Amino acid sequence: MIDKGYDPGKIEGRWYDYWLEGGYFRAETGSERPPYCIVIPPPNITGSLHIGHALDVTLQDILIRWKRMSGFNTLWLPGTDHAGIATQNVVERELQKEGLDRHTLGREGFIKRVWEWKERYGGEIIKQLKSMGASCDWSRERFTLDEGLSRAVREVFVRLYNDGLIYRGDYIINWCPRCHTALSDLEVEHEEREGRLYYIRYRFADGGGHITVATTRPETLLGDTAVAVNPEDERYKGVVGKTVVLPILGRHIPVIADAYVDSSFGTGAVKVTPAHDPNDFEIARRHDLPFVKIMDGEGRMTDEAGPYKGQDRFECRSRIIDDLKEDGLLEKTEPHRMAIGHCYRCKTIVEPYLSEQWFVRVRPLADEAIKAVRDGRIRIIPSGWENSYFDWMENIKDWCISRQIWWGHRIPVWYCEDLQNEECRGKKGVIVSVETPNRCPYCGSARLRQDDDVLDTWFSSALWPFSTLGWPDETEDLRTFYPTSVLVTGFDILFFWVARMIMMGLRFMNDVPFRDVYIHALIRDEEGQKMSKSKGNVVDPLEMTRVYGTDAFRFTLAAYAAQGRDIRFSEKRVEGYRHFINKIWNVARFILMNQDRTGVSKGHEMRSLSLPNRWIISRLRSVIEETNRALEEYRFNEAAGCLYQFVWHELCDWYLEMIKLELYGGDEERRGAVMATLNHVFEITLCLLHPFMPFVTEELWHGLSYNTGVSSICIRRYPVPDECGYDEGALRDMQTVMDAITGIRSIRGELNLQPSLEIGVKIKTDDATGRVLNENMMYIKRLTRARDVEIGRDIEAPEDSATAVRPSMEIFVPLEGLDIGAEIERMTKELERLRERFSLLERKLSNEDFIRKAPERVVEENRLKYREFKEKIKIIEDKLERLRGLQRSHSP
RNA sequence: GGGCGGAUAGCUCAGGUGGGAGAGCGCAGCCCUUACAAGGCUGAGGUCACAGGUUCGAGCCCUGUUCCGCCUACCA
Incomplete structure (x- = not known):
């Protein structure tokens, strides 16, 4: 006999080793499959x-x-x-x-x-x-x-x-001053922040007034080589071609006209810093402006920055602001929302930086993609x-693939240091080769230097x-x-x-x-926040597996994986699925305990089986279909949900409870047949579950000796519908039996009857339904603890009885000392519910448009329901009337 | 600036083509019934964000609004 509860830690490692030893995970070469x-x-x-x-x-x-x-x-x-x-x-x-x-x-x-x-x-x-x-x-x-x-x-x-x-060239790329490397556009994370827009005056060189530019990065003015305005901008028509004096450095730079400039933004005049801004870079190329690098790879100011040389870029910014104020050149500042780029690896603010890099021309590749x-x-x-x-x-834009780091695929490019002939000089000594060259293929020189850079990791x-x-x-x-x-x-x-x-x-x-x-989806925490170490809200999967078992954790993830939505992860849910696994474990215990007593017999015709057996097999067939279909469509949560529902609420709650009757009583032949069915169903269920919870299913599959002929559940054929019979009548009849049982239980539950109280039940119903109920009387009695159940079409509702109405059934439980008040309340509530639904149906069916335009099937369904509700309401109204009569005669 | 997704029970979420509002957890009542108290049975709980529209019929389709999340972008 297996343990009373499931202990995942005991078995997981063992089965994983078993799978490895069996070589089950190895793909075949030259397979027919x-x-x-x-x-x-x-x-x-x-x-x-x-x-x-x-x-x-x-x-x-x-x-x-x-x-x-x-x-x-x-x-x-x-x-x-x-x-x-x-x-x-x-x-x-x-x-x-x-x-x-x-x-x-x-x-x-x-x-x-x-x-x-x-x-x-x-x-x-x-x-x-x-x-x-x-x-x-x-x-x-x-x-x-x-x-x-x-x-x-x-x-x-x-x-x-x-x-x-692939080409190499000088362009503005994203530079991380901390990682000391170029980044692709994708590797920059943008974050919206409240920044400031600085309005700075550039005086005209001829002494007459100034032009004001707006910028978010005042420190870059040190590298300005022009001021640009839109050619259509009337305000600046007379200014284009003039010269302005760069604040602080005093350099003379031209005012130019370029269509890129948006007249409606800021003052309509923009400072142009070709070496530190991608747009300015483009402008500069169009206007043949010089490129002045004022910052180095560390984010420090260069010689070009004059008095600010050596300062950190942010320190320099605040100094410049102070100095501009002092010179009376800072006109004003405004708050301004803007997106700032950060390095996706170290979160440092990236710098647009002019440097020579390698790029992939992606347009043609993207078109195919x-x-x-x-x-x-x-x-x-x-x-x-x-x-x-x-x-x-x-x-998409061209992809910068060179990185100035050491760990990675070194770029397979060498440079000839000698350039000894015309060809070599024509190629600029660039050698691109799969194999490492010993000599320059152009001029034969042995003095070769490999490119220092490595490739973007994403390239590989x-x-x-x-x-x-x-x-x-x-x-x-x-x-x-x-x-x-x-x-x-x-x-x-x-x-x-x-x-x-x-x-x-x-x-x-x-x-x-x-x-x-x-x-x-992405997994977030319970508040919907992205998990991150700095927030301290990470859920450690290894801890989950340790505490709840890998299977429970996996099943949770699958159950969460609805398409197109983020997951808010809650540990409570893992706990719930651990219970589910325990439930499965206990089904196995149940089987083993009964198997010892009863044995299993084989080869039973579906039609010779009792109702619960025919029912569970038919249900399983649907579950097989649905699980396969859901997996086919990547609907993991549906597959998981369907299996959960089946195992817990159909297999355990109904089927096992019902067959106990046959297992504990019944003849040997019958017991054997039930055990055969149960094993058949459970074996298939384990297989269906195996991809979701590999460990416990393997453990039980072996524990129940299902491993005949196949050494592991992981290579057992995944269940197909044909493994199960299908009996539509069994589904229908079982529904009837379940309706009767829940009807009686509902009375028990709502009137708070002691479970030990053996009740008598009367059910008024038609002959066909009555036959089904009679055939399955033993189950009804057992699952409701009823002493005797009387069934017939002419049953009269006894006085002092509680009532439940189910499709084509009126269920009465006669009770001495029935709490009439409570029963009236129950019935009244039920009646209200029914009337609400009924009036909806009434309105629908009295609507000519509905009758005319809705599909026949829908109209018919509604008519059926209408009659059903009408009948129910009548029954309950009658019942209520009698109860009220009773109440009056009982009261003094 | 552009785009996408979300708003359904106290909480977390399901609801492929429009036709009876669902689950899990939580909550309440009863029960240690010989697989499981990590359990069983029975219940309570929802103007499906808001406003219009299409339709015989809308949680689902269309338009707009509000709030939230995400992706993307060279208006300094």
């Missing part, structure tokens, strides 16, 4: 499992286990991401504690150090994935800096370069995200669906599993990752990287 593949969104090696991963992993595992059981050759490919900036930051912090920095170690030494760190801690998250029960094929685990994946990265870079889709979704080669689920996808793709993750399968080699895995089946991820990386995988997949594999993209 249809492939089903998911590549995991690779977690950062710096990370530890958070609740978002837990959700992501749970949903993927549900799909993979379901498909594996359904006969597919499944591959769930796991791995981790090197996470360039994040990892570099972590290791740098560690060095800092030792009083070191990366420059003292040197590039090679530092990278060695990061690898050491990776070996030590990078595996943590993998262990945590395993503890969630993830059925990944660990023999195919990948890391974005693996040799194979690195080769893919270089290959892609070289091909894109040769196709003219748009087509793939438009024509349905890729489905995005829920489809609402398609709009965001299209919007972003249509307005964009290749993940094919680089992990062996590309650029034409491997068996690639042939079998590309395109992958579905990508499961959160919307926060739709652009970062999903969109870029689509672009790269189409470009290099000539096919989409996945057929479906399932986008799940």
